[in-house]
Amino acid sequence: xxxxxxxxxxxxxxxxxxxxxxxxxxxxxxxxxxxxxxxxxxxxxxxxxxxxxxxxxxxxxxxxxxxxxxxxxxxxxxxxxxxxxxxxxxxxxxxxxxxxxxxxxxxxxxxxxxxxxxxxxxxxxxxxxxxxxxxxxxxxxxxxxxxxxxxxxxxxxxxxxxxxxxxxxxxxxxxxxxxxxxxxxxxx
Numbered sequence: 001x002x003x004x005x006x007x008x009x010x011x012x013x014x015x016x017x018x019x020x021x022x023x024x025x026x027x028x029x030x031x032x033x034x035x036x037x038x039x040x041x042x043x044x045x046x047x048x049x050x051x052x053x054x055x056x057x058x059x060x061x062x063x064x065x066x067x068x069x070x071x072x073x074x075x076x077x078x079x080x081x082x083x084x085x086x087x088x089x090x091x092x093x094x095x096x097x098x099x100x101x102x103x104x105x106x107x108x109x110x111x112x113x114x115x116x117x118x119x120x121x122x123x124x125x126x127x128x129x130x131x132x133x134x135x136x137x138x139x140x141x142x143x144x145x146x147x148x149x150x151x152x153x154x155x156x157x158x159x160x161x162x163x164x165x166x167x168x169x170x171x172x173x174x175x176x177x178x179x180x181x182x183x184x185x186x187x188x
Contacts, residue, residue: 039139041170045070045161046137050105052125053113058103060165067168068161069095069102069183072140074154076108076116076126084156084176085122091180092123098184105129106154158183 039046049059060068071088073081088095088102095102102124108116113126127134135141140155156176160169160183175182 039159039167039170041167043167045159045165045167046134047165048127048134048137050127050129050134051110052127053110053117054125055110056125058125058127060161063101063103063161064165065163067098067100067163069100069158070105070138070161071102071158071174071179072105072135072138072154073156075106076112077119080156080176081106082116082120084174084179085116086120087177087179088124089120089122091184094184095180098187100160100183103127105134107132107135160186 045060047060049057052058060070069088071084073084075081085104088104092102104122104124104126106113106126107129109130110128113128116122117126129135132141135154138157138159140157141152142155143150144153144155145151155172156174158169158171158174158179159167160171162168169183169186171182171186
C-alpha cells in the first residue's frame, strides 16, 4: 500500500485531500510539489495537540522526558481496534513499568471515544482528531482498499517517540491482538 504525501499547489498551502489519480500534464501555473517528507525512524516527531475523551487537552510537549506510544487506529468499537486497545490496556502496567505512556488517535468524536473508553475501561487518553490534522501530520491518512474498492482512511500505525521527541520506532504492520508484546519485543 502506498502512502501519498500532502501536496502543495502554487500558493504553498497544503491540501488536506490526497490525489487519487495520476497527473498527466503540468502547466507552469499548476506546479505540484511535496510539502512533507515521509516520517522515518530518527526524525523529529511532529508536535500535536488534541482533546481526549474527557475533554482534556493533550500535547506531545507535555510528555517530554517520557517514551510515548502514539498509536493511530481507524474506528472505535470495531473488532481490530477493540483488540488493539484492550491489549494495550491489559499490558498498561507492564508498559508503564518500562517507561512508556500510551496515547491513541482516531478521527472519531470525543463522545465516541468517551463511550469506547468507558465500555472497555481504557486507562489512557484517546484523542479525537475529526479534522484529521494529526493524522495528516503523521502521514497515516491515506488510500486503503477493501473488497476491490479504494477509499481513504486511517493507516493503522504506531510510533514510539523517545524522551527527546524523536521517532524511535514505527510499526506499520500492527498485530492488534498482541500489540504490547510487539512493541516490547523491539526493546529487548
